Amino acid sequence: MFGLILLGIFVLIALLVLVSCIKIVPQATAMVVERLGGYRATWSVGLHVKAPFIDRIAKKVILKEQVVDFAPQPVITKDNVTMRIDTVVFFQITDPKLFAYGVENPIMAIENLTATTLRNIIGDLELDQTLTSRETINTKMRASLDIATDPWGIKVNRVELKNIIPPAAIQDAMEKQMKAERERREAILKAEGEKKSTILVAEGKKESAILDAEAEKTAAILRAEAQKEKMIREAEGQAEAILKVQQANADGLRFLKEAGADEAVLALKSFEALTKVADGKATKIIIPSELQNVAGTLAALAETVKTDKN
Numbered sequence: 001m002f003g004l005i006l007l008g009i010f011v012l013i014a015l016l017v018l019v020s021c022i023k024i025v026p027q028a029t030a031m032v033v034e035r036l037g038g039y040r041a042t043w044s045v046g047l048h049v050k051a052p053f054i055d056r057i058a059k060k061v062i063l064k065e066q067v068v069d070f071a072p073q074p075v076i077t078k079d080n081v082t083m084r085i086d087t088v089v090f091f092q093i094t095d096p097k098l099f100a101y102g103v104e105n106p107i108m109a110i111e112n113l114t115a116t117t118l119r120n121i122i123g124d125l126e127l128d129q130t131l132t133s134r135e136t137i138n139t140k141m142r143a144s145l146d147i148a149t150d151p152w153g154i155k156v157n158r159v160e161l162k163n164i165i166p167p168a169a170i171q172d173a174m175e176k177q178m179k180a181e182r183e184r185r186e187a188i189l190k191a192e193g194e195k196k197s198t199i200l201v202a203e204g205k206k207e208s209a210i211l212d213a214e215a216e217k218t219a220a221i222l223r224a225e226a227q228k229e230k231m232i233r234e235a236e237g238q239a240e241a242i243l244k245v246q247q248a249n250a251d252g253l254r255f256l257k258e259a260g261a262d263e264a265v266l267a268l269k270s271f272e273a274l275t276k277v278a279d280g281k282a283t284k285i286i287i288p289s290e291l292q293n294v295a296g297t298l299a300a301l302a303e304t305v306k307t308d309k310n
Contacts, residue, residue: 023048023057030096034058042096061096065157068107072165073115075122077130084165085122087114089145090158098153106152110145114159117144127166134161 024047025031031043035055050056068091072084089110093099103109121140122130130137138159145156166174 017052021050021052021055023050028062028064030061030063031057032059032061032096032100039097039101059096059100061093061099063093063096065090065092068110069162070111070114072163073118075119077122077125077127079126081127081170082167083122083127083130083170084163085118086162087118087141088160088162089114089156090160091149091154091156093153094155095153098151100153102152106149106154109152110149110154110156113145113148114141117141117148127170131164131166134164137161 023031023043025043025045027045029045031048033040033043033048033050033055035051039058040055068089070087070089072086074082074084076082091110099106118137118141121137125133125137138161141159142156145159149156
């Protein structure tokens with residue numbers, strides 16, 4: 001009976017040991033296995049069994065990208081300005097064996113390496129360059145850290161400057177400078193606005209003057225055309241009146257001729273025509289010789305009639 005109990009205990013212990021030797025490695029994880037204190041293998045995702053008592057899991061390594069936010073580090077610029085800069089490092093373990101045996105404390109090593117590299121880079125830059133060259137600083141730091149951490153099985157993907165904290169006096173001076181710059185830009189924008197407003201007003205007046213001149217020109221052209229039309233109509237009316245007068249005279253002469261009027265009557269009509277021509281305004285009238293003879297005859301006749309009446 002005692003032997004069965006011992007056998008049962010032995011079997012139970014064997015089962016517990018066997019179960020403890022079975023390991024399941026999850027996704028994005030690796031395990032570094034040692035046998036008798038020496039590196040044996042690196043287990044990836046899946047089911048694994050280690051030898052009891054002689055094998056052990058030396059290190060469990062996370063293969064996902066990790067982020068480490070380091071505390072602000074004091075740095076001195078080229079123009080002797082002391083500031084504090086904190087950095088954020090994005091890294092990923094690519095070789096679990098090198099990560100396990102390359103350096104004692106990888107995170108601390110990366111932090112110290114980041115601070116040293118940052119001081120070297122900032123020491124070659126002035127304050128203004130430091131504040132405006134974040135992308136350049138990030139690129140240089142990533143390249144330097146990636147090369148330095150490669151023997152540790154670590155790949156540095158990105159390095160970002162989280163905060164740049166200059167001294168209080170520098171911050172105050174920068175704020176005053178920014179305020180002056182904003183006021184200057186505001187004054188420039190105001191002056192440009194006034195300039196544009198003045199230009200627009202002047203252009204409006206110019207366009208108004210042009211439109212007024214064009215309107216005056218159009219009105220003058222219309223008045224001239226109306227005056228011309230009026231003169232043409234008056235001339236046409238006078239011409240038509242003259243034509244009608246001439247037509248009436250021609251009809252009267254034709255009537256006298258058809259009625260058999262003698263030369264004396266025709267001469268009398270000519271005198272009447274000359275009287276109308278003179279119209280009381282002419283100072284000299286030239287009378288043809290034929291009309292002069294007729295006029296003499298008429299005068300003699302008039303004298304004879306007067307004598308007979310007496």
